[in-house]
Every structure is written in C-alpha cells, then in structure tokens.
Amino acid sequence: MNKTININLAGIIFHVDEDAYSYFNTYLQSVKAQFDNAEEREEIIADIEARIAELLQGKINDSKQVITRADVDAIIEVMGKPEDFATEDEDGAQSNSKAKSDSSNFEYAGPKRLFRNPDDKILSGVSSGIAAYFGIDPIWVRLAWVALLFGAGTGFFIYVILWIVMPEAKTTAQKLQMRGEKINISNIERSVKEEMKDVKDRFENYKNSGKAKNVGEKARNIIEEIVAAVLSILKHVFEFVFKFMGIILMIIGVFILIGLFSLFLGNDFNINGNAIDYGYLTGYLDALFITSTQKSIFLIGVLMLAMAPIIGAILLGMRILFNYRTKGKFTFAGLITISVLGFIMIFATLTLLVKGFSSEASYSETIEIGGDGKAYALRVSDFIDDERPYDLDWTITEKYQLLADVELNVKPTQKETPYLELTTESQGQNRLDARQRAKNYTYYNEQIDTVINLANYFLVPSSEKYRAQNLNVVLYLPVGYSVYLDESTIDIIYDIENVTDTRDDNMVGHFWVMTQNGLVCMDCNNEKTEWKSDEEWKSYEDEFEDDAKAFENDADKRLDDAERKLKEAQEEIENLKKEQQKK
C-alpha cells in the first residue's frame, strides 16, 4: 500500500505516489531554478506544467489511476533534464554554471551505506537496514534469521555482531544513504523541516520547564514523566508479548509442517537430539493399508488437511510479527481447496481400509499337556528379552507386531488328559483372507513339569496386516484335575466359569479343581496362595501332596468305618431274620 498525494497540474488533478511526488517536485523545483526572470519563469513553468499534465493524462486510464515514479521518469525523458531548459541569454555564462550546479545536485546519488533502520524495527533494525541496503523486503531477511537460528544458533551470534557493528541511521542524510536514495532538494527540505520541528519542540519544552517555577509544578512534571515512562514500558512489554506469540505460532506451525513432511517421507524427525521415531508410526500405517500407494495417498491427505490450520497459524504469526498481509481471498480459497482434497483422499483410503475388515474367520489348534500329575499351575511369562518401545496393545518393531489381545479360559473336557486350545480370530476382506491372516501367528508357551508358562501377547510378522487379530487360550481340564492360577494371569484370564461365580480377580492365587459341576475352589477360605519361586512352589506342591495323602488316609478310615458299619448292619439284619424264623 502506498500513500498518494493529489496534485493540481494546469487545473487537472492527479494522484501521485508519495515517492513519485517528491521526485517530481524536485524535478520541477530544479527546472524552476533555471530561470532568473520571475515573470518569464511563471509563464514558462505554467506552459511546462500544462504540457506535463497532458503527457500524464496519457499515462493513466481506468485501471491505472496513480502516477508512479516510472511515469515521472518517462516525463523527464520527454521533457529533458533540468539543464536542458537552460538557454544562453544575456548573462549566459553565469546562469549556465548555476544550472549545472543545480542539475548536478539533482543527479547526485549518495553511496549506499549499511545502517540500522530505526523506523522499521522489531529488535534493533538490523534486518530492515540490510533489506534497505539490498532493496528487498525486510521479511526475507527476517525469515533468513529465523532459518539461521535453527542452524545451531549461528544466526543469533551473527545478529548480535551486526547489531554492535552497524550504526543506527540517525539523520535524514543517513537514512537516505541507507537506502542509497538520491539526495535531492525535496528530501533535504524535508530533513531540514524535521530538524526545525525537533528544535522547536525542544525549545518549547525548555520554555515550559522554565515556566514551571514553583516546586509543586515541578513535582507534577516529574510524576507525569514517570507515568509516561511506565506507560511506554507497558506498551513495549505488551508489544513484546504479542510478537512473542507470533513467533511461537510461527515456530509451532513450521515444526508441525516439517514433522508432517518427514512423517510422509518416513524419516526420523530430530529435535535437539530427541529423535521421534516415525519409523514405527509409518510401520503402523504399513500394517493397516494393503498397498503403499494407499498409505501414501492417506498421508498426503492428512498433510493437506492439516495444511490449512498450520499455514493459517504461520500466516497469523507473520502478520503479528511483520505486519505482513497476504492476499486474503486467494490464500483462503487455496487453503480450503487443499483441505477438501485432503479430506477426500483420507475418506477414500479409509473406505478401502474398512473394506479390509469386512469378514471374520478363526483358526484353532491344540497343544497336548504331558506328564502324569493331576495338578497344574498357569503362569504368565515374558518370553522376549527385547525392550519394547511402547507399552501398547499393538506394538510394531522391525521384526514383528506384538498383539496383546489374548484371553485365557479354563473349561471342562470329556477327554482323559488335559490340553490347551489356541484359537485366533482375524478380520479380512473375505473369509479366506481372514482365515489366512488368522493362521499367521506365533504364540509362545512352554510346560515345565506341571507349570505351564504362557505369554500375554502373540506375534504376527511385521509384513502381516493388522486386522484386529485376537487369541483365545483355553485350558481343557478333565474332571478331577486341578489348576493353580498365578497372580500374573490376571491380565489375560477372562470370565472363567466356576461353581461359586467367583470373579476373576478373586480367582487368581487359588487352587481350582474341576468337578462334574465345574470349577471349585479348594483354598478360597484361606489367604491367597502366593507364587514364590519354583523351589518354593515344588515344596508347596509336596505339601499339597501330603495333604492329599492325608485326605486319602482319612478316606480309607472312613471307608473302613463304613465297611464296619455295613457289617454291623448286616449282622443286625441276620439277627432280625433269625428272630422272625423263631416266631
């Protein structure tokens, strides 16, 4: 946006750029200075102005209404430089030399110098000074600083050094030199006027302070000054906070954008050495989408959908920081279009993805449990030593996907010996697809004597797709067999049926025996039996065996008793029969 100045040339009004105006005015002043005779000068200038008005009229039209510097240059091309107006008259030599000095003044362009610009500064004016030197918009210099700041902070040191080294442009001449502007009459006039005003202000201040003779008035002045100082500090603080918010907005935006791009490229994103491993994230997407094309389209879609708010944030930050405005309509429409496209891409790929979950199938296999004991213990063991990156229900590493959807149950069987049944379920595009995926797994388990160790997860290859696979582990027990549920199984046991309807968290830590009616707790009246070590477990088992023997002995006794009672009863019956025969 440029300020325009209205000028009246030979009765016609023109809108002239501020910049072009001062240039044009200088030109006319220089031309005027060529003529000594006042009466003659008025007429000549009027003629020249009329002609310029006519020429300028040709430069404007409906779509271009403002006279620019280029137009003025074109006019000067036609009309000639100030010295071209000079004519040899009576006192030719003198007027010539004067004309030359004037015109050379008009032509004079000061050498450019690097100054800090105090009129357009955020911190110190270094950036706008550099921008003025190269004739570019300060925003590029500022963005370069921000970029350099991320380059190990080198930007910061360079900035501070420049701040120290570059002088501030204090006088008008220095400000003109900073831009390499032509030092012309009107600029100097402006500078003189500013200086005059400054001096006048100072003089006024001085006069005022001189008037303030009594102490009270002086004190009031001091208070006023303090209030003004506090206000100006507050204003600066507020401005700083506001600009800081702008910086934060921009930085966050840029980081998210970089992050999204590196996610898209599948690279690790590094912030000060804290690598966020996106490899895993893309691994998840790989495990979901059938083809890498679908994954890419999905990622691009996310990127595009996220673009609008992020770029919006960056632009807002830039606006706060640099007062930089974009052509609102275009930006807005563009961002909306990108978002909508991104949404469509996400929607399309997700629809395909959901289709991959449309059927379900299961696959079962059994594992025989050996040994001749009748009591077993179930325990959860971690078979993998690798440190898992995250404790999630679905973890992806380079080698495998680790799924935690495992359920353990205990059921009765008519068979002679106990066994484990593993059933996996999977979703898929169709039943065949789902069944293939259900088969593709590894489940760690082992039996050591009577202890059965189970994993609380199962593995599928990292190349396999994730289709909501889950695993059901069932221990089938014939009647008379018992099982100890270790505390560690609490994570995987799920709603095991038992005679007393005991809840899962009360089932662990106890012995359960399979009866005709179902599972019965053997030691639920006591405290929970804690799992200790294998040796302790062994001794516990021995103890249990002792108990069992005692129980058996007791049973023998009772049997003896019962037999004895039966004998007695039979004897009694015999006796009764004999008595009847006697009668």
Next chain:
Amino acid sequence: MRKGVLEFCILAVLDHKDAYTSDIIDVLKEGKMIVVEGTLYPLLTRLKNAGLLAYRWEESKSGPPRKYYSITAEGKSFLADLDMTWQELVHAVEVTTSK
C-alpha cells in the same frame, strides 16, 4: 554556434502553419536540432515576449487547453532577416571550406 539557430528554425516552422509545441518538437527532432521538449518552452516564451510570436488557446481532448503559436508580421520580417544572415553564413562557410 547554436545561438540564434534554434530561434531561426522555430520561426521557420511556424512560418508554414500555426503549431502546438509538440508539433514543433517533432519537426526539430526530425532534424536532430533538439531532443527534449524542455528546451523549447523558454525559447517560445522569449520569442513571444519579443513580439515575434503570438499564441491562441485551443481546447484539447486530452488534457488542458493547448497554446497554439503563430508568427507575427514582425516575426516574419525577423525571419527574413535571419534567413538572409543564414544564407550569408552558409556562403561564407562554403567559400572558406572549399578552398
């Protein structure tokens, strides 16, 4: 050398017909006498003030009214004088340079 020659040319142009500044310029540019319009304005004003030229205002479609210059009777006799002086000068130069 150019002193007086430009004035002579301007009067000569206006002797044919009345003209606007840019018309005069076109002729002078063609003859490479001058290149910029600026030179012309002071000359025209001075010739007019000397009574050799007169002007009238004419409305213009593209801008302010234009000043159309015409030669006066005095101007015509001055032009004749200048012409004679010029012929003499040309003759003198010819004689001098051909030897």
